[in-house]
Amino acid sequence: MSERLKRQFYTRDTLQVAKDLLGKKLVKGDKAGFVVETEAYIGPEDKAAHAYRGKKTERNKIVFEQGGLVYIYLCYGIHWQFNITTDKEEPECVLVRALEPLDEESKIEKEASGPGKLTDWMDLDKDFYGEDLAESERLWLEKGKSIKKDRIVSGPRIGIDYAEEWADKEWRFYIKDNEFVS
DNA sequence: ACGAAGATTGGCT
DNA sequence: GCCAATCTTCGTC
Numbered sequence: 001m002s003e004r005l006k007r008q009f010y011t012r013d014t015l016q017v018a019k020d021l022l023g024k025k026l027v028k029g030d031k032a033g034f035v036v037e038t039e040a041y042i043g044p045e046d047k048a049a050h051a052y053r054g055k056k057t058e059r060n061k062i063v064f065e066q067g068g069l070v071y072i073y074l075c076y077g078i079h080w081q082f083n084i085t086t087d088k089e090e091p092e093c094v095l096v097r098a099l100e101p102l103d104e105e106s107k108i109e110k111e112a113s114g115p116g117k118l119t120d121w122m123d124l125d126k127d128f129y130g131e132d133l134a135e136s137e138r139l140w141l142e143k144g145k146s147i148k149k150d151r152i153v154s155g156p157r158i159g160i161d162y163a164e165e166w167a168d169k170e171w172r173f174y175i176k177d178n179e180f181v182s
Numbered sequence: 183a184c185g186a187a188g189a190t191t192g193g194c195t
Numbered sequence: 196g197c198c199a200a201t202c203t204t205c206g207t208c
Contacts, residue, residue: 039189041189048189049189050189055205057204057205058204058205059203059204059205073189073203073204074188074201074202074203074204075188075189075190075203076187076188076190076191076200076201076202077188077200077201077202077203078190078191078200078201078202079190079191081189081190083189095189097189114190114191115189115190116190116191117190117191157189158189158190159188159189159190160189162187162188163189182190
């Protein structure tokens with residue numbers, strides 16, 4: 001019996017998926033962690049999104065596909081950013097910024113508290129580009145913990161000052177008082 | 183074909 | 196708190 005999240009979880013409104021992802025369990029091999037922080041990127045209208053104005057490139061083409069796929073890319077030449085595509089048709093996605101590791105040792109080191117640290121810890125790189133989280137044998141999401149609505153808080157996204165009015169949108173979601181949020 | 187900038191992090195002026 | 200590291204991707208020459 002599997003608790004894996006199905007396609008239908010991802011092919012919904014992106015802001016809703018971003019909120020619902022909190023508390024879910026990301027599993028890869030023998031490593032796993034609970035999602036504690038996400039950010040939503042809303043396709044063509046969002047200046048902070050790579051798909052702003054419907055711009056489709058070699059890098060971001062996967063977000064134009066259906067929801068539930070991995071959009072991963074290298075930033076600053078050093079860090080990988082792990083995103084999950086959402087919606088059916090719209091080029092939208094959710095950036096997973098931080099995890100609460102399951103194992104004690106990783107918890108103490110806060111090894112997944114930040115988008116770059118998270119991918120380092122899980123060994124995620126371009127090899128996972130386009131991976132289907134609803135079908136993959138090596139990476140997927142499970143039901144995880146249930147987070148009460150009043151434990152979910154929102155705020156402006158991080159590192160996108162160039163996006164002008166879109167930089168103020170409160171599309172970053174995280175679990176209140178969780179120590180693993182970046 | 184070339185150059186600028188980036189959804190970050192960690193170390194030190 | 197500020198700045199360098201590091202390299203792929205994209206826009207432009």
